[in-house]
Amino acid sequence: xxxxxxxxxxxxxxxxxxxxxxxxxxxxxxxxxxxxxxxxxxxxxxxxxxxxxxxxxxxxxxxxxxxxxxxxxxxxxxxxxxxxxxxxxxxxxxxxxxxxxxxxxxxxxxxxxxxxxxxxxxxxxxxxxxxxxxxxxxxxxxxxxxxxxxxxxxxxxxxxxxxxxxxxxxxxxxxxxxxxxxxxxxxxxxxxxxxxxxxxxxxxxxxxxxxxxxx
Numbered sequence: 088x089x090x091x092x093x094x095x096x097x098x099x100x101x102x103x104x105x106x107x108x109x110x111x112x113x114x115x116x117x118x119x120x121x122x123x124x125x126x127x128x129x130x131x132x133x134x135x136x137x138x139x140x141x142x143x144x145x146x147x148x149x150x151x152x153x154x155x156x157x158x159x160x161x162x163x164x165x166x167x168x169x170x171x172x173x174x175x176x177x178x179x180x181x182x183x184x185x186x187x188x189x190x191x192x193x194x195x196x197x198x199x200x201x202x203x204x205x206x207x208x209x210x211x212x213x214x215x216x217x218x219x220x221x222x223x224x225x226x227x228x229x230x231x232x233x234x235x236x237x238x239x240x241x242x243x244x245x246x247x248x249x250x251x252x253x254x255x256x257x258x259x260x261x262x263x264x265x266x267x268x269x270x271x272x273x274x275x276x277x278x279x280x281x282x283x284x285x286x287x288x289x290x291x292x293x294x295x296x297x298x299x300x301x302x
Contacts, residue, residue, distance in 0.1 A: 107131040108158040110260040111244050112205050118253035137172040151190040156292050162203035162222045199288045206233055208287045212262025212271035216278045217284035268293050
């Protein structure tokens with residue numbers, strides 16, 4: 088979004104939900120489910136680093152969104168420096184409400200974690216797993232398992248643009264968003280006893296915005 092566009096935008100409380108993702112996968116997935124969500128969702132992309140994520144959160148608070156969802160890939164939070172920066176971000180923003188001086192309303196910040204990354208939700212369109220995946224394609228990769236359902240899938244912008252929409256691609260292969268939401272819930276329940284296993288909290292976003300399959 089251009090800075091000039093931000094100055095022209097004047098939200099009233101309750102008019103929109105901003106979703107901040109750490110990369111293009113989140114952006115293109117959100118664009119593909121836009122018609123399935125009852126709320127107005129505005130995808131935002133973050134460059135590397137917690138400082139940039141914080142800047143985007145502050146920008147969205149100033150813009151007057153009623154909720155800000157931050158989609159977090161946990162596979163890049165393994166180093167001590169990254170862990171410390173992420174823990175500080177959680178203390179500062181997760182579950183907190185911030186007053187917007189312009190609108191007079193409040194903005195709530197909600198953190199949504201995916202381990203190892205958003206592709207675990209794509210797997211959940213088909214089947215539940217709480218396997219010990221550390222990354223998408225490096226250490227203990229999820230990629231080989233996901234490719235069993237999505238042999239053509241590539242974690243590249245070129246693929247995202249040509250696949251006809253990520254959600255649509257997933258359903259064309261036999262997956263469903265209802266299955267993904269159900270498996271997301273189950274993965275959270277398993278996470279209590281299996282903290283290193285795969286999980287996705289995306290059900291918190293999809294259910295809160297009344298996600299449903301298009302007819």
